[in-house]
Amino acid sequence: xxxxxxxxxxxxxxxIAPISVRLIETVDRLRPLDGAVVAxxxxxxxxxxxxxxxxxAQVTGVDLTPELLAIAADKAGGDAVQWVAADAAATGLPxxxxxxxxxxxxxxxxxxxxxxxxxxxxxxxxxFFGFSTWVRDTDNPFYNPIIxxxxxxxxxxYSPDQWGEPDIVTTRLTDDFDEIFIxxxxxxxxFGSVQDAVVFVTDESPMHVDLFTRSDEETRVRLTEAxxxxxxxxxxxxxxxxxxSYAVVAARRR
Numbered sequence: 597x598x599x600x601x602x603x604x605x606x607x608x609x610x611x612i613a614p615i616s617v618r619l620i621e622t623v624d625r626l627r628p629l630d631g632a633v634v635a636x637x638x639x640x641x642x643x644x645x646x647x648x649x650x651x652x653a654q655v656t657g658v659d660l661t662p663e664l665l666a667i668a669a670d671k672a673g674g675d676a677v678q679w680v681a682a683d684a685a686a687t688g689l690p691x692x693x694x695x696x697x698x699x700x701x702x703x704x705x706x707x708x709x710x711x712x713x714x715x716x717x718x719x720x721x722x723x724f725f726g727f728s729t730w731v732r733d734t735d736n737p738f739y740n741p742i743i744x745x746x747x748x749x750x751x752x753x754y755s756p757d758q759w760g761e762p763d764i765v766t767t768r769l770t771d772d773f774d775e776i777f778i779x780x781x782x783x784x785x786x787f788g789s790v791q792d793a794v795v796f797v798t799d800e801s802p803m804h805v806d807l808f809t810r811s812d813e814e815t816r817v818r819l820t821e822a823x824x825x826x827x828x829x830x831x832x833x834x835x836x837x838x839x840x841s842y843a844v845v846a847a848r849r850r
Contacts, residue, residue, distance in 0.1 A: 598660050598661045599802055599803065599806045600640070600659075600660070600661045600664060600802045601661050601663045601664070601802070602802045602805040602809065603799060603800045603801055603802045603804070603805030603806075604799070604800045604802075605640060605641060605661075605664055605667075605802050606641050606667055607796065607801070608640075608800065608801055608802070609640050609641045609643055611785065612643070612700065612701055612783065613643045614783070615700060615701065615728045615781075615783055615842060615844070616643040616644040616647050616700035616728070617643075617647050618728075618779075618781065618844055619644055619647075619698060619700055619726055619727070619728045619844050620644060620647040620648050620650075620651055620698065620726075622726055622777070622779060622844050622846055623696055623698055623724050623726035623846055624651050626724050626726075626777070626846055626848070627695060627696055627722075627723065627724040627848075629648055629651040629652055629653040629695075629696065630651060630652030630653070631652060631653070631654075632652075632653045632654070632695040632696055633653070633654050633656075633693065633694050633695050633696075634648045634653040634654065634655045634656070634694060634695065634696045634697070634698060635655070635656045635657075635658060635687070635689065635694045635696075635697045635698070635718055636648065636655060636656070636657045636658065636677075636697075636698050636699065636700075636702075637658050637684040637687070637697060637698070637699045637702060637703050637711075637714075637715070638658070638659055638660070638684040638699050638702025638703050638705065638706065639657035639658055639659045639664075639665075639668065639679075639699070639700075639702065640659060640661075640664050640668070640700070640702060641664050641667040641668045641671065642657050642665075642667075642668030642669075642671055642672060642677065642679075643700055644698050644699065644700040645657040645668065645672070645677050646668075646671065646672060646676070648696075648698065649672070649676050649677060653696070655676070655677045655678070656677070656678045656679075656680060656689065656694075657677050657678070657679050657680065658679075658680045658681075658682050658684055658687050658689070659679075659680075659681065659682075659684075659702075660681070660682065660683055660684065661681075662681045665679045665680075665681055683706075684699070684702065684703055684706050684711060684714070685706050685707065685710040685711045685713075685714045686710070686714065687714060687718065689718055690718075691718070692717070692718070692719065692720045692721075693718060693720070694718050694719055694720065694723060695719075695720060695723045695724075696719075696723055696724045696725070696726065697715045697718055697719055697723070697724075697725050697726075698725075698726045698727065699726075699727040699728070700727070700728050701728050701729070701730065702727070703715075703727055704727070704729045704730070704756040704757075704759045705756050707753075707754060708754050708758075708759075708768055709768075712768055712769065712772065713772075716772035716773075716849060719849040720849065721849055721850065722848060722849060723848070723849045724846055724847065724848055724849070725769075725773060725846065725847050725849065726844065726845065726846040726847075727759070727844075727845055727846075728842055728843070728844050728845075729756065729757070729759035729760045729842065729843050729845065730756060730757050730760055730840065730841070730842050731757060731760030731761075731780065731841035731842055731843050732757045732760060732761075732841075733840060733841050736840065737793075737823070737826035737827055737829070737830065737838060738785075738797065738801075738840075740826060741819060741822035741823045741825070741826045742807065742819070742822075744822050745815065745818045745819050745822050746815075759843075759845070760841070760842070760843050762778055765778065765845055769847050772849060772850060773847035773848060773849055773850065774847070774848055774850055775847060775848040776845070776846070776847040777845065777846045777847070778843055778845050779843065779844045779845075780841065780842070780843050781841075781842055781843070781844070782839040782840070782841060782842070783839065783840050783841075783842050784837060784838075784839055785836075785837065785838055785839070785840060786835060786836070786837045787827070787835055787836040787837075788835045788836075789831075789835055789836065790824060790827045790828055790831050790836055792835070792836070793823075793827040793836045794820060794823055794824055794827065797823050798820060798823075807819070
């Protein structure tokens with residue numbers, strides 16, 4: 597069982613669906629997707645894949661978690677997308693078979709060297725790789741409470757938000773890609789109440805649910821209190837709203 601089957605990933609997917617639309621619009625502008633063959637890697641429940649279908653593409657969606665692909669297939673209906681259960685960095689798909697490879701907040705969680713090599717293998721020369729990534733914010737109510745309770749995590753070789761740093765993106769892609777485009781945006785997270793926001797992290801968001809599951813009771817209580825305090829800073833009479841920085845990156849395969 598993968599971490600992404602914890603909680604309810606679709607609750608996350610629904611909230612970040614607007615980013616997948618922007619991602620597909622960006623790729624479509626650079627390489628029209630009508631009639632194109634597209635792979636959506638780490639596709640989750642398929643938002644980017646379905647947006648690409650709507651743009652006229654023939655799409656294969658790849659994800660490591662069968663439970664998420666089952667939800668994606670229900671959303672798609674029929675055979676609009678070919679769904680493949682596989683590692684995004686070892687898909688088993690044919691060489692140079694795709695005009696575009698996309699990922700909405702997916703491949704950023706995969707070891708980058710093997711992931712970039714796999715994407716380069718899948719793309720035809722001149723094809724485009726497009727993905728979205730979170731960009732590190734100083735105040736992040738989804739992350740700062742974890743640091744407050746557990747301390748700064750040990751330095752690791754890679755982390756998802758490294759993909760939001762232009763120098764790192766360029767270094768990782770420069771051997772196989774050129775014409776690198778980076779567009780920045782702000783994504784609004786909105787909840788009906790502080791309690792709704794707390795439930796999102798305790799019961800729905802897979803990465804948070806996994807953290808709570810691995811913690812002892814005392815730590816879970818402290819984390820819940822820290823998240824509650826963080827969300828309360830953004831509370832108004834209308835609920836909880838805060839923004840998170842993200843980027844859409846696209847690059848052309850040499």
